Amino acid sequence: MAVKLNLEMRHGRPRRECSDCQLCCKLLPMHVPTIDKRAGERCPHQRANVGCNIYPSRPMCCQVWNCRWLVNDDTADLRRPDRSRYVIDLMPDIVRMVPGDGSDPIEVHVVQVWVDPKYRDAHKDPALRAYLERRAEKDGMAAIIRFNEGEALILFAPHLTGGDWREHYMAAPTPGFKGLHARMVERIAEKLK
Numbered sequence: 001m002a003v004k005l006n007l008e009m010r011h012g013r014p015r016r017e018c019s020d021c022q023l024c025c026k027l028l029p030m031h032v033p034t035i036d037k038r039a040g041e042r043c044p045h046q047r048a049n050v051g052c053n054i055y056p057s058r059p060m061c062c063q064v065w066n067c068r069w070l071v072n073d074d075t076a077d078l079r080r081p082d083r084s085r086y087v088i089d090l091m092p093d094i095v096r097m098v099p100g101d102g103s104d105p106i107e108v109h110v111v112q113v114w115v116d117p118k119y120r121d122a123h124k125d126p127a128l129r130a131y132l133e134r135r136a137e138k139d140g141m142a143a144i145i146r147f148n149e150g151e152a153l154i155l156f157a158p159h160l161t162g163g164d165w166r167e168h169y170m171a172a173p174t175p176g177f178k179g180l181h182a183r184m185v186e187r188i189a190e191k192l193k
Contacts, residue, residue: 016072020049021082024067027114028087029149032059040117040148066090074134077127085119086128088112095144095154110144110154111135117147123155129165133157 025046029039035054037043045053052058068088069075081087089112098105111132115122122128123145135141136157145153156166 016070018051018070019080020051021080022046022051023081023085023116024065024087024114025052027116028065028089029114029146030061032061034059075131078131079125079127084125084128085116085122086125087114088128088131089114092141093144095142097154108154109139109141111141113143113145115145115147120147123153129157133159136160 022043025037025043026041030037031039032043035043035045035058037045043052045058047053052062067081068090069078069081071090075088078084078088091112093110093112095108095110096105097108113123113128113132123143132143132155135143136159140160142157142160143155145155147153152170154168154170156168158164
C-alpha cells in the first residue's frame with residue numbers, strides 16, 4: 001500500500017498520515033492500565049487497517065505522543081515506521097553516562113529510536129543512520145536505540161566520535177524506565193487534577 005499523502009501542505013511539504021501504520025501502538029513501552037495496554041505489547045484497541053478503535057476517547061499519553069516521521073521533520077528519506085521497523089520518538093531524552101574512570105557522570109542528549117525487537121538490526125538502515133548523523137552535526141545529539149524499556153544501545157555518529165559509528169549496548173540502561181514522554185504526561189495529568 002502506498003503512503004497516503006494528504007494534499008494539504010504543512011511547511012511547504014505534503015502532510016503525512018499514519019494510514020494503517022500502528023507500530024508506535026506496539027513499541028512504546030507505556031503501561032496504560034486504563035486501556036489494559038502492557039508495555040511493549042500490541043494495544044488491545046488496535047484494529048488491522050483501521051487504527052485505534054477508541055481514538056476519540058484515547059488516554060492522554062496516546063493523545064500527546066507523535067512520531068518524527070509523521071511530522072515530516074527532516075525525515076523525507078525515511079520509510080514509514082511499519083516498513084522500516086523503527087519509530088523515531090518526537091521527544092528526545094537524556095542519558096546519564098557514568099565514566100569508568102570515576103569522573104563525574106555526563107548527561108548526553110539523545111534521539112530516541114524504538115526498534116521492533118523482532119528486527120533488531122533495523123537501526124542499521126542507511127537512511128536512519130544519515131538522519132542520526134545530521135542530528136549529531138546539527139544538535140550534538142547521540143541516539144538511544146531502544147528494544148524495550150530495559151534494553152538499549154547507545155549509538156554515537158561519526159560526527160561525535162571523529163570517525164566511525166560507536167555502539168554501546170546496555171542490558172538494563174534505565175531501571176524503572178520512565179522516558180521524557182511518560183514524565184511529561186504525568187505532569188500534564190497532575191495539572192489537570
